[in-house]
Amino acid sequence: MIKKIDKNIYKLVIFIGVILAIVMKLDSITKLLSKVLSVFSPVILGIILAFIISILVDFLEKKVLTDRKIKIKPQIKRGLSILLALLLIILFAILVSRLIVPQLKNSIVIFSKSFPDFVNTIKKSLESNFSEFTSVSKELSKLNLDAKDIVQKLLKIITSWTGGFVWFLGSIFNIATNLVMGTIIALYIVSSKEKLKGQFDKLFKKVLPMSIIDKAYYVLDIANDTFRAFIIGQFTEAIILGTLCTVGLVVLGFPYPTMIGSVVGLTSLLPIVGAYIGGAFGFVMMLTVNPVRAAFFILFLIVLQQIEGNVIYPKVVGNSVGLPGLWVMVAIVVGGGLLGINGILFGLPLAATAYKILKNYVNK
Template identity: 50%
Template structure:
C-alpha cells in the first residue's frame, strides 16, 4: 500500500532519486517496520487479553470453591475415608491445617510489609519534597503485595506521574526507590514476613530467589509459603524421631 501510494504522488520518486535515495527501498523498509510494529502490538494485546481472561476464570473458580466449600469437604472426606486409613487421614488433615495456617500468616505478613513499605515511601517522598507523596506511597503499598518486584511496578507508575511535573525529580525518585527497595527487600521484608510465618529471614530470601528462578512471578508469590510449610513439616518429622 505504501509503495502504491508513493508511485501516485507526482515527483516523489524524482525527488528521492535526486537525493540519491531509493524510494521503493525506503517504502519497503517502512512497510516492514510498520508490519513489525503491528505484529508486536497485536501480540501484546493478545497476551494482555489472555492474562485478563485467565484472571477472570481463576476468580470465578475461586468464588465457586468458596460457595461449594462444605459440599467439596464432604465429598473429599468420603474419598479419603475410602482409600486412607484413619491414622493416615488424620495426619493428612493435620498437614492441611498447617498449610492453611502458613498461607494465612503469609498473607497477613505480606499486608504488614506492604503497609510498612508504602508508609516509608510516602514519608521519604515528603521529606525529600517529591510531588504526589501520599498517592505514590499508596500505589507502592498496594503493588508491594507482590513480593520484591511489586514495589518496582508501583515505582514505574510513580515515575510517570512525577515526570509530568519535573523530569529531574522523576529520575531522583527512581534512585530513592532503588535505595528504599534494597533496604526493604534485604532487611525489613525477611524479618516481617519471616516472623509472620515462622521462617528464618535467610530462608525467606532463598525461597524467593529459588522460586522466582524456577517459576517466575508465580514462584515469587508461592515460594515463601511453600518453603515455610516444608520447613515446619520437616521440623515436626525431625522432632518426632528425637
Template identity: 40%
Template sequence: MQDKKTWLYLVGAALLLLAIKYSDALLGGVRLFFSLLTPLLVGCGIAYVLNILVSRIESLPPLRNPASRVYPFRRALSITGALLVVALVLVLLVLIIIPQLVDAFRVMLVGVPPAINRFLNWLDTLDLSLPQLESWLRSLNLNWPDLLQKATTHLTSGVGNVFNLAVMLLGNLGGIVMQLVIGVIFALYLLAGKEKLGRQFHALADTYLPARVCDRLWYVLATAHDAFTRFFVGQFTEAIIIGVLCTVGMWICRLPYATMIGTLVGATALLPVVGAYLGAAVGAFMILTVNPLQALGFLIFIAILQQLEGNLIYPRVVGTSIGLPGIWVLTAVTLGGGIGGIAGMLLAVPVTATLYRLVRSDVQRKRTTSLPS
C-alpha cells in the first residue's frame, strides 16, 4: 500500500512538471477549447434569460390548463411569445434612439460652431477673465464642411488600406453574428427540451455521485437558480424605474431629447449601478449640440439621479429581490467590474447572492446543532 502511494505521488509530480514545462501549449489548448465552446456558452446564457419569460408565459391560464386546446403547443407558443417580446423591445429601442441620434449628429455638424460662439458671448457678459478657456473654445470653432472634405480626401487617398480594414471589420462582424446565430439556435433546442435534459442530468448525477453529494448539489443549484432569476427580474425592473425617472425629470426640466435619452439611460442601466452613466454620456453629448448650458444642467440632474439610483433604488429593488444586503450589492458590483468588466458586473451580484445564502444557511445550521439541548 505504501509503495502504491509513493508511485502515485511520483506520477503526480511528473504530471505537474510536464504541465509547467508545456504551460504555453496547455493554455493555448484551453483557449482554443473555450473559443470553440463560445457559441454554446452564449446559447446557454440566452436560454437561461429567455427561460424566465418562457416560464411566465407558460404560467398563463390558457397554457397551464391541460383541458385547453393550446395546451399541447404551450412550449412552442411560450418560446415564440418570449422571442416576440424581446424583438419588440429591441425594435422600440431602435425606433426611439436611432432617429434622434442621427438628428443630434446633424445638429452637431450644423450648429456646433454657432453654439460655441454663443457660449463665448455669454462668457463675455459675465465679465470673467478666462483667456485659456476662451482660446481653447475658439480653437473648436472649426469649419466642419472643410474638415469633412479633408477627411474624405484622406480616406480616398488610401483606398487600399480602407478596403482592407473594411474587409477585416466585416469578417470579425460576420464571425460574431454567426456565433450569435448558433447560440440562439442552441438556446431554442435547450428551451424546447429542458425537462428531458434535466431528467438526464439528474440520472447521471444519481448514478455516479453519492446520495449526500447529490442532495448538496441540488440545493446549491436551486439556490443559484433562484438568485440569478431574481437578479435578472430585479435588474430589468430597476432599469425601467431609472428610465422613467430620467424621462420625467427631463420633461420637468424642459431638456431636449427627453424620451430618447430616458430610453437610452434605462437600456444601459441593465448594467448594474454604473450602466446609466454610459447612457448619460451619450445624452449629454446630444444636448450639447443644442445648448451647452442645458447639457451642464443635464449632467447635474443625472448625477443626482444616479446617486439616488445607486444608493437607494438599486440596493433596495435588486438587493431585496435577491435577498442580498445593499452594502454587499455595491461591493459585488465594484469587485466584479474590476475583475471581469461588464460581464463581471453582470455576474458578480447573483454569484455573491448565492454564496451569501449558502454561507448564511450553513452558519445557521451549525449554530443550531452546536447549541446545548
C-alpha cells in the first residue's frame, strides 16, 4: 500500500515538473509549434479534412447505402460514399456562394455610388454638431473633405501597396496549394483508413510494449469521439446561429438578411469569436445602405452573441463534447491566447479530451 502511494506521489511530482517546464519555456514551445504547424500544414489539413469527410462517409455507408436486399462490395460502397460526400460539400459551397456573392456585388456597387454622399453627410454632421465651437468649425472647414479627392488619395495608397498585394497573392497561392494537397491526402486517408490503421498497429507492436499501446489507443479513442462530437456540434451550432440571425434580420426589416445570416453562420464555425467576424462583415454591408440601421445591427448582434455564448454554445457544443460551460470558455480563451485561431479551433476538443481522461482517472 505504501509503495503504491509512493509510486503515485512520484508520478504526481513528474507531472507537476513537466507542467512547470512547459510554463517556463512557453514562448519557445509556442514558436516551435507554430513552425511545425506551418511546415506540416498540408498534412495537418489533410488529416482534419479526412476527419470531417469521414463523418459524412460513415453516415452514408451506414444509413444511405445499406440495403439488405442489394449487397454492395465494401470497396464500391466506400468509393460511392466518398463521391457522395464530396458532391454534398460542393453543393453546400455552391448554395452558400449563391446566397452571398450576388448580394455582395450589389452592396459594393451601392457603396461605390453612395460613398461621396456618405462623406459629405459626415462632414455636415460634424460641422453642425460643433458649430458652437468656432475653432473646431474653422478647422473642419479647412479640412476640405472632398469625396473625389479622398477616393483619389485612397487609390494612390492602394497603388503604393504593390509589395503587399504581391505578398497577398503569394498567400492565396499558398493556401490554394495546401488545400489541394490536403484534399488529396484526405481522400487517400478516408479511402484506405482500415489499411492505414493495420499498418500503424503492426508498427506500434514492433516498437512499443502492449501496456503503452493500450494506453495510447485509450487516449486516441477518447480523442476521436470528442473531436467527432465537436465537429458535429460546431456545425449544428453554426446552423442554429445562422438561422436565428437570418430570421431576426427578416423580422426586424434589416437589409441583406440571407447574405449576412449565411456569413454569420459560416464564420461561427470558429468558436465564439467567429460570429463577431461575421457581424463586422454585416455591419460594413449595412453601412452602405443605412448607417443608423448598421448601428442597430450591432445592438442586435450583441444580444444574439450573448444568447449564443451563454446558452446555445455551452449547451450544444459543450454537452456534445462533455465539457462544462465554464471550461468551454476557459479552453477557448487559453487556446486563443497561446496559438491564435488554431488554438481557438482545437483548444476546446483538446481540453474536453483531457477533461474526460482526468475524470475517468479520478473516478477509478
